[in-house]
Amino acid sequence: MASISVNDVAAAAGVSVGTVSNVLNRPEKVSPGTVARVQAAIADLGFVRNDAARQLRAGRSRSLGLIVLDVANPFFTDVARGAEDRATEEGLAVLLGNTDDSLAREAAYLDLFEEQRVHGVLISPLGDVGDRLTRLRARGTPTVLVDRQTEDRSFSSVAVDDVAGGRLAAHHLVSIGKTRIAFVGGPISIRQVVDRLEGAREAVAKHPSVSLEVIETDALSVLAGRAAGELVLERAPGDRPDAIFAANDLLAIGVLQALNMRGELHVPRDIALIGYDDIAFAAAAVVPLSSIRQPSVLIGYTAVDLLLREAEVGDTFEPEHIVFQPELVVRESTGA
Amino acid sequence: MASISVNDVAAAAGVSVGTVSNVLNRPEKVSPGTVARVQAAIADLGFVRNDAARQLRAGRSRSLGLIVLDVANPFFTDVARGAEDRATEEGLAVLLGNTDDSLAREAAYLDLFEEQRVHGVLISPLGDVGDRLTRLRARGTPTVLVDRQTEDRSFSSVAVDDVAGGRLAAHHLVSIGKTRIAFVGGPISIRQVVDRLEGAREAVAKHPSVSLEVIETDALSVLAGRAAGELVLERAPGDRPDAIFAANDLLAIGVLQALNMRGELHVPRDIALIGYDDIAFAAAAVVPLSSIRQPSVLIGYTAVDLLLREAEVGDTFEPEHIVFQPELVVRESTGA
DNA sequence: TAGCCGAAATGAAACGATTCATTCAGGCAT
DNA sequence: ATGCCTGAATGAATCGTTTCATTTCGGCTA
Structure with missing residues (x-):
């Protein structure tokens, strides 16, 4: 019941918590023998990192939110799949939110994602979400519009004409x-x-x-x-x-x-x-x-790609607008 | 950029952090005037709760994980919708993981959910996940099998015959x-x-x-x-x-x-x-x-229901096995 | 007026991982 | 033998929220 923490691992391995953390995140900084000892202790105790603590320290989470109009629409599951593909490459998880044409649910998901300090938000917006998105950006959370452009073009977007x-x-x-x-x-x-x-x-x-x-x-x-x-x-x-x-x-x-x-x-x-x-x-x-x-899968993939690029450059980013052409x-x- | 915390809100409203937390979680314990003052400060500063910190303290997150074989299969999106419906009633979010018939991805999602200390896990298992699920349960995370029963019947399940x-x-x-x-x-x-x-x-x-x-x-x-x-x-x-x-x-x-x-x-x-x-x-x-x-939507709904019940009773739970009958x-x- | 009560508010401790300035030990050159 | 350098390890401080034992205060009774 009592959760195993880095402290327990450190005690078991006879090292300090800092070293345990180093083994977890920068094993090359730790001598091979110590690495082995710590890893043995981890396996022994069944230690699993507490992501909440890690996030708290890091300031942001390792997942990104995707808000779509309708998960039952295969178009959006394709987009989701593309997004997941690109996110997985980066070790990120995708949180999928479904608005079902409800403004209330759209707002609820945006709030939830903001509380979670997600890494970024992809949204196929239903209502006017400009305010919330602006706030998210002010906090440093990049946002990309999926399958739609905003009027003011201040947010990056991936869309089809x-x-x-x-x-x-x-x-x-x-x-x-x-x-x-x-x-x-x-x-x-x-x-x-x-x-x-x-x-x-x-x-x-x-x-x-x-x-x-x-x-x-x-x-x-x-x-x-x-x-x-x-x-x-x-x-x-x-x-x-x-x-x-x-x-x-x-x-x-x-x-x-x-x-x-x-x-x-x-x-x-x-x-x-x-x-x-x-x-x-x-x-x-x-x-x-x-x-x-x-190109539904590509839309999702590209959207995450844009998001990551935006997250990287930080404040100096320029919104990009990618428009794919549809095909009969x-x-x-x-x-x- | 610098994130607004309860401390800032407390300072702005001229109260202590404890009071801010009370306003957030038990407003009835705080005098009306103070509630108003604190809420004004919250609105003023644009404060948004940091869920990571909250989770850290609480020990578990407010989302639950759903692992399915294939999101592109409408059967599973229906299950997901049912699950989401029930979860939303309880103020929980659903994290959707897609294994795509890959054992590696299944394992990766289970690890991720364990690190996230999710509230519970719903899984339509692909490989042999008994060990991981047992570990999850030992940690107090309930698990429900979706669309499948295990051999040993020690996990609750919702399935169709x-x-x-x-x-x-x-x-x-x-x-x-x-x-x-x-x-x-x-x-x-x-x-x-x-x-x-x-x-x-x-x-x-x-x-x-x-x-x-x-x-x-x-x-x-x-x-x-x-x-x-x-x-x-x-x-x-x-x-x-x-x-x-x-x-x-x-x-x-x-x-x-x-x-x-x-x-x-x-x-x-x-x-x-x-x-x-x-x-x-x-x-x-x-x-x-x-x-x-x-009854796909019902399967998802029922699975979350079972999960919540299991989470409530804690250690004393008895696995339940719900089997729906299919229809030609x-x-x-x-x-x- | 002293004493007591309850409602309201306080603030330090705790959650668990990460960071970083500091310490330590051993090897090498002088 | 002394000083210096480097790689390895340390551990206290930090992130932001919640909890809970404690304090404060206005009002009421005897």
């Missing part, structure tokens, strides 16, 4: 002859949604004969997509769109499930469908899903 | 008239895989005319499934199985992708296919996937 992605998607739908496009996505408070819509608008604007309507959803989930799909189904056939651009693949899969439910509609003939993110399951959907691919992936749902 | 699930799946395939069943899964060092196969064997044993072969994979991923599917495709038509039971849905989706690639095979007519886990994407697959459903979900891939 969502406007370009929206443009790609809508342009593709137009190019296969669709004229009544519906954009399914929401809530519109989420930046990614707004940008993708904006891109679609730009692409459609070039073609006067093509219309674009917006069907807003309250989340970016399969369930919300199904609800949107049902809404479309309820309409008179002539009133339905002939193409749907969903703000992400989860929504698209939901829409697809709803459209297929009655069996009277054919995708892509009656309604073409394109999603966003190109998650692994998109290719395996009922009707393999066209999508806009983002055509499959059956738009008639590949 | 995988043998029953395997039986369900195989029995279903037999009942729709299939006679040459292939089990796709691996590595066979993973308990869940072994159990599901065992269940299938039991079900098949009752029908002398039905054969069961095993196609071992090196992972439980979409990619591994695709490889297995290609293996089947390469065979002469008469030599192929007429039904495939995949050890999880990711594998099943991979198999499905491979089988559909050439377009010469029809699922379920030529080959029926059933997966395991019933992840959200199973219903949306090219051919909607039959599967064995597990029939869809088109087995001819619904």
Whole structure:
């Protein structure tokens, strides 16, 4: 029960606590014989470093926080994996926080991470977190925005050009002859949604004969997509769109499930469908899903990389903004 | 830069550090006026508790570790979500560790969690972790096995009866008239895989005319499934199985992708296919996937619940073993 | 007015690892 | 034999919070 401390190890090995610490952290500074003796004592007593004490002294922890909008979205688990890969290389652990579109949870996680004095924070922000992030930075905790840029550009970011992605998607739908496009996505408070819509608008604007309507959803989930799909189904056939651009693949899969439910509609003939993110399951959907691919793992990896660089240079850092380009992936749902 | 401590707050509010701590933790013990003064100082200085110091004093941290086999598997993100839900109710955070079928990573995460003095550990074990878990328990850190029971039953666990699930799946395939069943899964060092196969064997044993072969994979991923599917495709038509039971849905989706690639095979007519886990994407697959459903979110929730109970009673605890029953979900891939 | 009580506030000790200025011992040159 | 140098080891101070035995003080009773 009573925890074994460096003191116990020192006593057992017949050395001072300072030496034990040196064996732990700078073994080359200690004579080989002593190292062996101390290590034997450590193994003997089953000593395990208390990270809290170490952190207290060091002033910061050895983990970094990642706050995402939705862990159930494979896009974010891919980002998380990339982040974990880079973090592990540096001996850091990743704390994963899930906001689930809740401002309260986002704030709670940021507070938690601040109390933990994490090494850095990666966040795909939902609300306005400028104040909290500024405070974190003042404390010396670097922050990188994931999948989004802030307006003031004072924080580093790794993002994908969502406007370009929206443009790609809508342009593709137009190019296969669709004229009544519906954009399914929401809530519109989420930046990614707004940008993708904006891109679609730009692409459609070039073609006067093509219309674009917006069907807003309250989340970016399969369930919300199904609800949107049902809404479309309820309409008179002539009133339905002939193409749907969903703000992400989860929504698209939901829409697809709803459209297929009655069996009277054919995708892509009656309604073409394109999603966003190109998650692994998109290719395996009922009707393999066209999508806009983002380099998700790379995004996570790069974000941590930026974070580490920022932590290294300290005060003198210049925010960096890395923007990846999205890519169109055509499959059956738009008639590949 | 210099971090604000309780000392600074105390000085600013004209009280002692003890009082500041009381305001933070037991405001009812402090007179209203003082509480207000201290809180004003806290807000003023932007003081944020240092969790490391708090933990050091408390002896344990306020987070708990969850080690899963694969975060990219929606089954585990569901478990994680359930765990997070219960943990949040208790003001605890969840540290998510991903082993990715690597023994080294599993060990590394356990070490990390031990150094962090986490409140408890949930683990879906890969290798033999008995020693490490025993040590953790000796230190007073409760452990709950997720989705698996140990042989010695000395650790609490929350699991689903995988043998029953395997039986369900195989029995279903037999009942729709299939006679040459292939089990796709691996590595066979993973308990869940072994159990599901065992269940299938039991079900098949009752029908002398039905054969069961095993196609071992090196992972439980979409990619591994695709490889297995290609293996089947390469065979002469008469030599192929007429039904495939995949050890999880990711594998099943991979198999499905491979089988559909050439377009010469029809699922379920030529080959029926059933997966395991019933992840959200199973219903949306090219051919909607039959599967064995597990109460994933509930598993995570219950596991944390068990953990908390164990932490409360301390030394006198009795390991509990909760076993949920799986459920057959029939869809088109087995001819619904 | 002395004595007592309880609520409120105090502040030193403790948690455990790390750091760094200091001490120690042995070897080498003078 | 003396002084100097270097590599090795020491141990007190430190990080920031919490705890708890002790002190303070205003009010109340006898």
